[in-house]
Amino acid sequence: MKYKISLFLLLIFVLNSCQGEDEKRRAAYEKEAKKKEAIFNNINKGWTFIDEPINEVSEQNRVVWTEWRDFLKEIGEKPRKTIGAFQKKSEAIAKKAMLLNNNIPAQFNQPQIKSRISILITKIKMMDLYIHLSTIPDDKVTFLIGDINKELVSLERQMDKVVEKAKIPKEEGEADFLKMLDTTRAIPNAIIDPNLPKVE
Template identity: 75%
Template structure:
């Protein structure tokens, strides 16, 4: 009889422990769900990219530069419903941004544009990295979205400057002067040319 009573008490204890564990697990799940909902809402609220051209040059690029058009379209399509959708979109944006570096139109194939594209890519990659962490720092993702928008504006303004500069007629002889400034075409320095010891020298 004592054995049965002890067994019954152990059984009650086990059931009670399981109930406590379940309640604890449910409470933790609810807390995690609430936290994830907050992260999603913060990212959803911050996820606004400048996908409209800010000047005529950028608008023209959408028509003629396929990779720029694809990139602008990608950042303009806002994901919905889940963090997973934002993660997929972030990866897609990163791929489209990388493609910009491989296909810069000759008019914009200049250090000022290349450096801005590199900075833009770096910030997009950082956003993609943060949004894929197990504990997503939503404040950092939101901050980087703002930074990406700044880089987009800077890039589009630089493209506009290049186009405006190309419209200014060059003065006579300016082309020759610019060619003279080009160090890649300079005559090598005599001191850097090796001297042949067999050439006769005047003492």
């Protein structure tokens, strides 16, 4: 009889402890779901890219530079529903950004444009990295979206400067002077024989 009573008490104790664990798990799950929903809402609210060209030059590039047009189209489409959709979109934006280095129009194939493109790519890759972490730092993702917008504006303004600078007429002899300054056209250094006497 004592054995049955102790077994019965043990069974009640086990059932109560299991029930307590289920409640803890449920509470932890609800807390995690609320946290994920807050992260999703913050990213959804902050996911606003400048996808429209800010000047005429950028608008013209949209017509002739396929990679630029595809990139602007990609950042213009906002994902909905889940954080997974934002992760996929971020990955797609990163791929389109990498392609910006290809087929840069000759007029813009300059160091100042290339450097702005690489800064833009770096910021986009950082955003893609943060959004794929197991615990997403939504504040960093939204901050980087703002930085990406600043870099886009900077790139478009630099394109405008390049076009404006090209419109300025060159003075007579300026082209020759610029050629002389070009170090790639300089006479290569002659190989010096170490056995020759040196003049000091």
